[in-house]
Amino acid sequence: MFPFNFEWIWDIGHAVFFGGLWYAISILGAGMTYCILKAAYDTMKDKGEAHH
Amino acid sequence: MDSALIPEGAKRCSFPKFAIGIAIVGAVLLWGVFAMFLCWFKGLNQTNMNDYYGFALWIWADLAVIAVGGGAFFTGLLRYIFNIDELKNIINFAVIIGFICYSSALLILAIDIGQPLRGWFIFWHANVHSMLTEVAFCLSCYFAVLTIEFIPNILENRQVSKVPFFHHLAHNMHGVMAVFAATGAFLSFFHQGSLGGVAGVMFARPFAVREGLLIWPWTFFLFTWSAAAFGPCFTLLVTKITETVTGKKLVNDNVVHLLAKISGWMITTYIIAKIIDTIYWAMVTAPSLGFKLSHFYTNNSFYGYWILITEIVLCGVVPGAILITKSTRENPTLRLIAIVLGVIGVCLNRWVMVLQIMAIPVMSFDTWALYFPSWQEIATTVLPVAYGIILISLTYRYLPVFPQEKELNTVEQITKTE
Numbered sequence: 502m503f504p505f506n507f508e509w510i511w512d513i514g515h516a517v518f519f520g521g522l523w524y525a526i527s528i529l530g531a532g533m534t535y536c537i538l539k540a541a542y543d544t545m546k547d548k549g550e551a552h553h
Numbered sequence: 554m555d556s557a558l559i560p561e562g563a564k565r566c567s568f569p570k571f572a573i574g575i576a577i578v579g580a581v582l583l584w585g586v587f588a589m590f591l592c593w594f595k596g597l598n599q600t601n602m603n604d605y606y607g608f609a610l611w612i613w614a615d616l617a618v619i620a621v622g623g624g625a626f627f628t629g630l631l632r633y634i635f636n637i638d639e640l641k642n643i644i645n646f647a648v649i650i651g652f653i654c655y656s657s658a659l660l661i662l663a664i665d666i667g668q669p670l671r672g673w674f675i676f677w678h679a680n681v682h683s684m685l686t687e688v689a690f691c692l693s694c695y696f697a698v699l700t701i702e703f704i705p706n707i708l709e710n711r712q713v714s715k716v717p718f719f720h721h722l723a724h725n726m727h728g729v730m731a732v733f734a735a736t737g738a739f740l741s742f743f744h745q746g747s748l749g750g751v752a753g754v755m756f757a758r759p760f761a762v763r764e765g766l767l768i769w770p771w772t773f774f775l776f777t778w779s780a781a782a783f784g785p786c787f788t789l790l791v792t793k794i795t796e797t798v799t800g801k802k803l804v805n806d807n808v809v810h811l812l813a814k815i816s817g818w819m820i821t822t823y824i825i826a827k828i829i830d831t832i833y834w835a836m837v838t839a840p841s842l843g844f845k846l847s848h849f850y851t852n853n854s855f856y857g858y859w860i861l862i863t864e865i866v867l868c869g870v871v872p873g874a875i876l877i878t879k880s881t882r883e884n885p886t887l888r889l890i891a892i893v894l895g896v897i898g899v900c901l902n903r904w905v906m907v908l909q910i911m912a913i914p915v916m917s918f919d920t921w922a923l924y925f926p927s928w929q930e931i932a933t934t935v936l937p938v939a940y941g942i943i944l945i946s947l948t949y950r951y952l953p954v955f956p957q958e959k960e961l962n963t964v965e966q967i968t969k970t971e
Contacts, residue, residue: 536729
């Protein structure tokens with residue numbers, strides 16, 4: 502699963518399969534991170550505006 | 554009792570009535586859970602699987618729920634990528650159905666592998682030459698996509714959305730949903746296809762093997778196509794069942810007609826491709842391997858030509874024709890017949906591609922090997938149905954799943970009063 506696993510080989514099979522897997526996981530992870538951070542920022546902003 | 558959780562303006566049955574309904578379905582669920590634990594603790598000897606049937610009822614159920622759950626990715630693709638705005642009124646429900654289907658598929662696989670504690674081996678010690686590894690990767694990732702698509706609907710619950718962070722999170726997730734939907738469509742294309750590809754590359758099984766394009770047999774494309782074609786039929790069918798049970802109109806007719814029309818054209822184009830594929834396989838592929846068509850449909854007590862005709866004509870050509878013709882599509886009874894036939898058709902296709910393949914004799918000394926599942930297999934296959942009913946009941950009761958519900962039922966009430 503990772504290049505540091507003993508059974509990892511740098512070949513086309515591993516590149517295609519794990520390239521695709523990590524690509525998909527990265528998009529989902531980045532998308533969710535953006536949403537969570539932006540939601541936290543929006544919440545803080547709302548609170549700040551309420552104080553003023 | 555739970556009125557604070559029910560969407561504003563929506564009418565639901567009393568809590569005791571709801572609880573009784575859940576308890577009845579819950580009893581069926583417990584029966585399935587009991588069988589599941591039997592399989593886990595006593596092993597796969599609880600099933601009727603054998604050397605012929607390493608893939609049996611569970612794998613059929615798996616492929617069938619994945620096919621009918623295809624409505625989620627295809628409706629999501631149409632809504633978020635092709636920007637078909639009307640579908641916003643059914644997309645929440647399509648996602649919930651997809652979530653139920655894919656979580657059920659993963660549950661069935663967790664039972665089928667016999668050693669669920671080693672489920673993670675498929676990622677850690679991946680066989681990068683197997684289409685099923687690709688299926689496992691895409692299936693898991695797509696389930697994550699469906700969970701992400703489902704979360705905003707949960708966050709829109711009347712009480713949950715009062716928390717500002719959750720309110721903003723739901724809003725932001727809606728904003729980037731197109732990215733998730735596109736990822737979901739990409740993942741679905743590959744795992745739906747690879748499930749068909751597994752059958753198509755089995756050169757020792759002349760009933761299944763197909764020629765194809767590069768490394769992909771034609772079954773790869775037919776499986777993806779059929780999931781996109783028949784998945785929306787299942788979404789429409791479950792919507793209709795929910796409307797009947799609740800006694801309410803939940804989705805406007807124009808949305809239903811549009812999705813039925815798209816599904817109809819997808820079914821029609823799919824079934825043309827399927828007919829061409831079948832004729833080529835029967836006339837060229839199978840004879841080149843030394844088999845006549847009759848070998849696959851005779852000399853046994855169950856699999857006859859009826860199954861081929863039912864799958865292609867009755868459950869393929871007929872629903873396609875009904876749904877592409879405006880007058881028949883807009884007739885509620887004919888439309889319901891078409892979507893029921895369509896759902897049966899895709900399930901039958903998966904049955905043929907999983908179980909008939911195993912039944913057919915391949916060696917000259919072989920005979921037909923028919924199989925009947927054990928009660929444990931049946932119970933664990935019924936389990937996802939009970940789970941699905943419970944989850945739909947809970948989401949319908951507590952979440953704003955159908956944006957048009959209030960408007961449609963207010964109009965109905967006014968009409969009734971008049």
